[in-house]
Amino acid sequence: MRRVNGGVIARVSAFALLAACAAAPAQSDRPAALPPPGQPVARPAAISFLPTSVPQGSLVIGLADPGARVEYQGRVLKVSGDGRFVLGVGRDASGPVEVSIQVGDRPPLVHRIAITPRDWPVENVNGVPPRTVDPPKAIAERIAREQAEVTRARTRDDERDDFGQAFIWPVQGRISGRFGNQRVYNGTPKSPHSGMDIAAANGTPVKAPAAGVVTYANPDMYLTGGTVLLDHGHGVSSNFLHLSRLDVKVGDRVEQGQVIGAVGATGRATGPHLHWGMNWFNTRVDPLLLVEHQR
Numbered sequence: 001m002r003r004v005n006g007g008v009i010a011r012v013s014a015f016a017l018l019a020a021c022a023a024a025p026a027q028s029d030r031p032a033a034l035p036p037p038g039q040p041v042a043r044p045a046a047i048s049f050l051p052t053s054v055p056q057g058s059l060v061i062g063l064a065d066p067g068a069r070v071e072y073q074g075r076v077l078k079v080s081g082d083g084r085f086v087l088g089v090g091r092d093a094s095g096p097v098e099v100s101i102q103v104g105d106r107p108p109l110v111h112r113i114a115i116t117p118r119d120w121p122v123e124n125v126n127g128v129p130p131r132t133v134d135p136p137k138a139i140a141e142r143i144a145r146e147q148a149e150v151t152r153a154r155t156r157d158d159e160r161d162d163f164g165q166a167f168i169w170p171v172q173g174r175i176s177g178r179f180g181n182q183r184v185y186n187g188t189p190k191s192p193h194s195g196m197d198i199a200a201a202n203g204t205p206v207k208a209p210a211a212g213v214v215t216y217a218n219p220d221m222y223l224t225g226g227t228v229l230l231d232h233g234h235g236v237s238s239n240f241l242h243l244s245r246l247d248v249k250v251g252d253r254v255e256q257g258q259v260i261g262a263v264g265a266t267g268r269a270t271g272p273h274l275h276w277g278m279n280w281f282n283t284r285v286d287p288l289l290l291v292e293h294q295r
Contacts, residue, residue, distance in 0.1 A: 053114035057180055057286035058089045059236065059278065060113070061164065064101050069108075071100040078234050080161040086234045088280025089115060091180045091192060120192065122182045125270065132223060132268035133185045139222060146221045150239070153216040153229050154279055160233030162211040165256055167290040170209050170240065171263060171274050173200040179277075179286040185268075194284050195239070195277025202272040204263040206240055207256075209276070209291070214252045214260075219243075224275070225266020230254060238287070241275035242266050 054060060062085045064070055070077040070085050077085045089097060095115030102108035131139060177197030183190045208230060215237070216229035226243030244264025254260060265272045278287045 053095070053116045054089055055116045055289070056089060056093055056118045057091050057284070058289055059163075059280060059285045060087050060089060062086070062099065065103045067103065069100075069102045071108075072097070078157060078159060080159070080164075080234075082161075084161050084164055084234075086163055086236055086280065088235075088283035088285045090283045090285070091120070118180065120180045120182055122184060123177060123193065124184045124187075125177075126186055127270045128185050128268050130186065133188050133190070135222075143222050146218070146223075149218075150216055150227070150229060151282065153231075154235075154237055154281055156215055156231050156237075157235050157281075158213070158231060158233045160213070160231075163232040163234060163236040165210040167209045167287070168207070168256065169198075169291055170206050170238075170276055171198050171200045171204050173198045173204075173273075175199075175288070176273055177275075179284075179288060195241070195275050196287050197273045197275050199271070199273045200263045202244055202262075202264055204272075204274075205259045206243065206261045206263060206274055208254045208258050208260050209238060209256070209287070211256045212238070212254055214248045214250050214254060217246055217248060217250050219246050221267060223268045225269065226261060226264055227267075228260055230260065235279075235281040237279050239275075239277040239279070241277070242269045242273065244272075 062070070063083045064079055064085060066079055066081055066083045068079055068083070070079055072087045077087060079085045087099065093115050096112040097115060099111045099113070100108045101111065135143060175196060176199040177193055179193060179196050181193050183193050210232050212230040212232040214228060215231045216227065219226045221227045224241040226246055228240045228243065228246060228248060230238045230240070232238065240261060242264050243261040244266060245262040248254060248260045263272050263274050276287050278285050
């Protein structure tokens with residue numbers, strides 16, 4: 001994915017760029033550019049951009065008339081003042097996905113996007129504390145409470161469209177764990193990996209990949225250790241796990257590139273690294289698809 005003047009040129013394998021207008025849609029595989037949030041968006045009449053497919057785990061950013069009604073999976077999506085909307089395609093999604101866009105009293109246009117399946121290798125992680133793999137009842141109850149708190153924080157649907165920024169890497173380092181891969185801890189199969197692990201030295205500053213508002217901050221979660229949730233608007237959020245230090249608190253407005261904490265090995269970790277996860281509400285998406293050509 002390339003960036004031009006701060007805007008987004010989307011590869012069809014990472015983003016779907018959609019523009020819905022009054023007349024019947026015309027399909028195109030050409031990439032299209034979105035200017036940064038707040039800048040005017042030109043809308044030629046009767047044009048619709050629709051890629052043939054997106055991979056599992058994609059964050060899909062679209063463009064429609066600002067007054068359009070956009071629906072996806074039974075949810076009415078927020079549309080920003082310049083027509084942006086966003087949705088998530090999960091790890092196990094199968095296509096096609098359908099996005100309904102209606103302008104005024106005209107019949108809705110239904111856009112269908114095929115889903116490209118991905119391979120999900122098995123990752124064996126050994127040497128983690130046994131109590132984090134098979135926790136006793138009291139610890140399991142604590143984990144459930146903490147995860148419920150994070151789930152509640154992900155229900156926010158703010159008007160902000162910080163997700164429209166070109167995302168940057170929160171830290172630089174080797175990718176030591178990939179989104180979606182099946183995790184086996186100490187020989188015990190667990191849930192697929194929910195984010196991307198980036199190996200870095202303990203204490204390395206962690207920067208916000210895009211602007212947002214801190215909706216959750218806990219320095220001592222049982223599984224994830226130091227944890228920060230940064231909301232980018234319209235249900236899009238980033239989570240940063242295993243932090244050794246938190247430099248922000250709930251309610252803070254954070255700008256892109258601002259330090260929010262430091263890399264650590266807290267919680268269920270075998271060494272210092274940053275786990276960077278992303279969600280669209282409770283749908284997990286792959287952050288690597290936002291930044292993989294920027295290193």
